[in-house]
Amino acid sequence: MQKRFVDFALGLTWEKVTPDMRAVLKLSLLDWCAVGRAGAGEAVAGPLHKMPGAEENRGKAAVFGLSRLLPPREAALANGTISHALDYDDTHFLHIGHPAVVIFPAVLAVAQHVGASGRAFLEAALTGYEVSIRFGHWLGRSHYEAGFHMTATAGCFGAAMAVGRLLGADHAQMQAAVGLAATRASGLKAQFGSMGKPYNAGLAAANGVEAGLLAVAGMTSDAQGMESFAASHCGERNAAAVAGLGEQYVSETVSHKFHACCxxxxxxxxxxxxxxxxxxxxxxxxxxxxxxxxxxxxxxxxxxxxxxxxxxxxxxxxxxxxxxxxxxxxxxxxxxxxxxxxxxxxxxxxxxxxxxxxxxxxxxxxxxxxxxxxxxxxLEQPTPIAERTKRVKSKAVTLLGKRSAQAIWRKIDSLPTGLAADNLMQLIRD
Amino acid sequence: MQKRFVDFALGLTWEKVTPDMRAVLKLSLLDWCAVGRAGAGEAVAGPLHKMPGAEENRGKAAVFGLSRLLPPREAALANGTISHALDYDDTHFLHIGHPAVVIFPAVLAVAQHVGASGRAFLEAALTGYEVSIRFGHWLGRSHYEAGFHMTATAGCFGAAMAVGRLLGADHAQMQAAVGLAATRASGLKAQFGSMGKPYNAGLAAANGVEAGLLAVAGMTSDAQGMESFAASHCGERNAAAVAGLGEQYVSETVSHKFHACCxxxxxxxxxxxxxxxxxxxxxxxxxxxxxxxxxxxxxxxxxxxxxxxxxxxxxxxxxxxxxxxxxxxxxxxxxxxxxxxxxxxxxxxxxxxxxxxxxxxxxxxxxxxxxxxxxxxxLEQPTPIAERTKRVKSKAVTLLGKRSAQAIWRKIDSLPTGLAADNLMQLIRD
Structure with a gap:
């Protein structure tokens, strides 16, 4: 089963993906930029912006609301937390989780670090979306009901594989990234109602970055990470979760929030x-x-x-x-x-x-x-892509103002033809 | 129950502790320095020394085998992993875990960062030891048998509270540190036999540092962290684990390894x-x-x-x-x-x-x-402190040579009377 996920992660290309899937991913990215920028003023951003002991940290990755650039793990931690602060980001009902706030922070931070192309960034992000949602589905409702926050646990696996992909991991390194994610992944639903909830998104993104970086740097791990994780974390192992993996994209049915409430x-x-x-x-x-x-x-x-x-x-x-x-x-x-x-x-x-x-x-x-x-x-009924596009763009305008929303959209729209990492940074700051 | 742990962590003073307990803690520190230095040449140190994306990181905390100084979380991650690389560090049979390789890396890194006194360092370390062993005992054998690596899971709680103490956390902040540790803690036994095993020690130390730093910086969390963690992680909640907390120290019966094998x-x-x-x-x-x-x-x-x-x-x-x-x-x-x-x-x-x-x-x-x-x-039979001292010192000489072992011991022996953080660094490097 893990091998299927690894093969999928290594094999995805932008050409194979349907136009609607591409469009939805770009909308999710716009949506994420909007809620991330809007979340930068929330109280939970404070401890991350001024996290003691990290003042000297310098890197290449931008953080919502911070003028310094941070190393990729730290940027992923901060952006994941901040973008989930408003609880206004996208949701997938298949695994009851929030993919954007884990996957984009991890992938964007590493993309800036390695100077990835816009296309490589999108391919890695889609990998992370699809893995986290389907792996969460594989873990199933029993995992969620045992107290685990799927956003964080399944998200960590998606982020690790997305990062592995962006770093050019080979098959063995990708397996190692999954194994390290398995021993790293955490996040409890008991945090709901405290800052611990958005922190769960941030820690999953950060865990994914760390697992990916260490795997590519040569760290080895448990070869059956997904299975080991399921065994200790009440996983259901729903076989249906891998059906059509790499052919159909469950990411396409991600749901965007259009109301700033539950x-x-x-x-x-x-x-x-x-x-x-x-x-x-x-x-x-x-x-x-x-x-x-x-x-x-x-x-x-x-x-x-x-x-x-x-x-x-x-x-x-x-x-x-x-x-x-x-x-x-x-x-x-x-x-x-x-x-x-x-x-x-x-x-x-x-x-x-x-x-x-x-x-x-x-x-x-x-x-x-x-x-x-x-x-x-x-909410499960399909909405035509034109309608979704209109509503996500309108939400971005509401949160950021027209000029800023349009500027971000232009950047996102040009990503598949190869925007450089410097421009990726502008998704976080103007 | 969590309140008892928090009260204990805030109340411990060096004066209250028996001479034997003090002596054992200092021996464990010597032992840890020896296995950490000796572990710096192991393969698992490589990915941590050259972790991609962290090249620019600069801080105040030393790492075994690395010339750069790192921020506290990163130093804790590296030292925790490296010092467990030989699997030659101390063990406590009450929770079947390795306390030194989680607690010392976390506490030492933060102590260097804040310029703590030697005495504050020792008090925090003893707090971490006692919390991790007793909390692990509270989680019980069912937690271990479900697949969790107690070193990492219970260790994270000990490290978080030790760090909270070193940072001067108040009662609410200490509770927050525990809550953040609860959503952060992870580590699977399935990693045994791969580099993931020592990594488990490192990630627990790093998680503890992050939880402590964020709690003191104002992040809030689930108020019943220990209970939430037990609920989702097969905790037994052995009431016996808190008996005599703060009066007797189970850390005193930690066991040092004198053979470089299982x-x-x-x-x-x-x-x-x-x-x-x-x-x-x-x-x-x-x-x-x-x-x-x-x-x-x-x-x-x-x-x-x-x-x-x-x-x-x-x-x-x-x-x-x-x-x-x-x-x-x-x-x-x-x-x-x-x-x-x-x-x-x-x-x-x-x-x-x-x-x-x-x-x-x-x-x-x-x-x-x-x-x-x-x-x-x-192995459970008590060994007189004089005999333990002789054997730990002899092990340090075997691993490091006489001069180096003696120099480290002199530094450790002077800690209670207030060595500064600069000298703590010398425990890692000459």
């Missing part, structure tokens, strides 16, 4: 947006979701912005009132106190419906004029 | 040495050990030096022939081919005896003159 609220917000009703029209809004979400994001009367991110009722009120739920600032303490929003909030009723998949929501609006409208939205 | 052969070699018979006298030697060891270190006819380390028969032959089993070079391929040694090897018979504890061996020699002598040796 992913569990997204299907409901999408459905509500499709209903196209205004605050003035609405008498009652009924939201139905899979029961698992009621414990996660159904705070009835949130009093802080952070709580609002986990409140169907408040999120719906923001959307109905025309606030931009794609903007992190919308989720403020003061908006939770606004009288008109609280009135709207109290017009929203949330119920469970276990016939719905946990990626879906049904929203029904009853209007003052007696009209009733209903929409079911499932 | 710890499973040591009781037999000690017993054989006590028999005091020569190669000329011996007709047959019968070694009995607990059955678990027969799978580990009973290679009948080893053909390489590495194999000889896992061969009761060859180890016994070396000892009988007067070779110094404390010297790594004794375990050479050519010695495995020496005719007189092979004859002796074939006079040794190994048998299992499940009435023996796994720390003991019974050796019976039948001599040409009809004399039969028998000795049982148990």
């Amino acid at each position: 992913h569990g609220t997204h299907a409901a917000l999408e459905a509500l947006a499709k209903l196209d009703v205004s605050a003035q029209e609405v008498e009652m809004v009924h939201i139905s979701v899979h029961p698992r979400w009621l414990k996660v994001c159904n705070l009835a009367e949130p009093s802080t912005g952070l709580e609002a991110k986990f409140s169907y009722r408040m999120c719906a009120a923001f959307l109905l009132a025309g606030l931009d739920t794609g903007r992190p600032e919308t989720f403020s303490d003061s908006n939770c106190r606004r009288e008109d929003l609280c009135v709207l909030r109290d017009q929203v009723v949330v119920a469970k419906d276990d016939t719905l998949p946990d990626t879906a929501a049904r929203v029904r609006a009853v209007c003052h004029n007696g009209m009733v409208r209903q929409v079911v939205f499932d | 710890h499973g052969t040591h009781a037999a070699l000690e017993a054989l040495a006590k028999l005091d018979v020569s190669a000329q006298e011996v007709e047959m030697v019968h070694i009995s050990v607990h059955p678990r060891w027969l799978k580990v270190c009973n290679l009948a006819e080893p053909s390489t030096g590495l194999e000889a380390k896992f061969s009761y028969r060859m180890c016994a032959a070396f000892l009988l022939a007067g070779l110094d089993t404390g010297r790594p070079e004794t375990f050479s391929d050519s010695n495995c081919r020496r005719e007189d040694l092979c004859v002796l090897r074939d006079q040794v018979v190994v048998a299992k005896d499940d009435t023996l504890p796994d720390t003991a061996a019974r050796v019976r020699a039948v001599c040409h003159n009809g004399m039969v002598r028998q000795v049982v040796f148990d």
Whole structure:
């Protein structure tokens, strides 16, 4: 099984990849740049920017919000953590993890270090995406339920192989990178709600960089790393996870967040947006979701912005009132106190419906004029690439402003034809 | 439970510690310097000395065999790995782990970075020893049997708290350091037999340094780190592990290796040495050990030096022939081919005896003159401090030469009265 992953990692070329897959990867990169830059002001960036003992570190890799350049491992640690600070990055439901915030930090840091071409950068990133999602799927739900944060654990393997690829690892070195990732990988879900959550993304990126660098420098390791990891970390070993590896790309179905709140609220917000009703029209809004979400994001009367991110009722009120739920600032303490929003909030009723998949929501609006409208939205339903492109670009504009978002997109769009590493740095800083 | 560990870590002072405990810690430090310096020429040091991407790293912490000084995390990674390269460092049977190779690298690197006093260095190191051994005991045998390398997992917690202490962490920061260690800690036994094994020691030291530094710089984490880690890592939660914490020191019963081979052969070699018979006298030697060891270190006819380390028969032959089993070079391929040694090897018979504890061996020699002598040796039996001192010093002389060993000892002996960090560096290099 590990050999299949290694063969895949060594064999991927940009030509083999479908245009839609290429487009999605570039959108994820834009999305990551946007959430990473926007995350640089968050509190968790502080300890990383001023990490004691690393003041003298100098390297070639840029970090969100930092003027110094760092060695690749340190840059990956910082960027992984910072870009996950807002919890606004992409998600894959197959392994319930966040690929961008582990893979891009690792690959970008090493690409800057070795002066990789834009194309080599993209190929390595896609390798990392596909390995982390599929390996996470292979580990399965039992791994997640045992307490492991898939973003960090599966992510570390993807990052290590992506880095190995960028460093020109041969077959034996790639196996060694996997083995070192196996003994390095960690990350607990118990960190959710603390800075430890974004740190999990950073440590996975850093672990991947270290494993890749050491493997290529000659360190050997357990030859059955993936299997050893599964054995000690409640892995299910789902055979389905390697089906079609290298032919189809599960990375293509990665999901971008368009609302700056808990992913569990997204299907409901999408459905509500499709209903196209205004605050003035609405008498009652009924939201139905899979029961698992009621414990996660159904705070009835949130009093802080952070709580609002986990409140169907408040999120719906923001959307109905025309606030931009794609903007992190919308989720403020003061908006939770606004009288008109609280009135709207109290017009929203949330119920469970276990016939719905946990990626879906049904929203029904009853209007003052007696009209009733209903929409079911499932995040798993495919969205045409043109629509995804429009929405990711629009999110980047919301987070960064039009000029900056467009400048980054132009850089990303030219990557496949061979932008140099110096320009990669500009993805992090202007 | 975590609070007890945190209170212990913040409360330890050198005055509270018994003279024997102090003496043992200093012996372990000497022992660690010796195996670390001797390990600097091993192959695994290469990838760490020339780790790509870290060429520009500059710091204040010395590394075995490297002329540059590195930042604390990087120095801890390198020294932890290098000092475990020979697998000749100290062991504690309570948690089946190697404390020195995780704790000293972490503490020494940070002590150099902050310019700590010798006394602060020793207090932090003892904190790390005691936490890692007792926390490992708390995790228990089920954790080890699930595939986790206790040296690395429990070691990371000890290192993080030791570093927190050295950085002047307050109660909340120390809790954060534990939480970050919980999401960082990793290390699989599956690495045994590859460079991944010593790397496990290095990564634990590095993880501890990173967790401590980030916690003191303001990163927050899961408040129940030890419990979360146990929940996902098959922890037994042995209540006995915290009994007497801060009053008695389990670190005092750490075991030093005096033979450069598998710890499973040591009781037999000690017993054989006590028999005091020569190669000329011996007709047959019968070694009995607990059955678990027969799978580990009973290679009948080893053909390489590495194999000889896992061969009761060859180890016994070396000892009988007067070779110094404390010297790594004794375990050479050519010695495995020496005719007189092979004859002796074939006079040794190994048998299992499940009435023996796994720390003991019974050796019976039948001599040409009809004399039969028998000795049982148990590694758990207490050895007077004077005897331990003599043997650790003698081992250091074997590994480093008399002048160097004595110079290091003089530095260590003066630490409690306040040697500065510059002098700590000399423990790594002359």
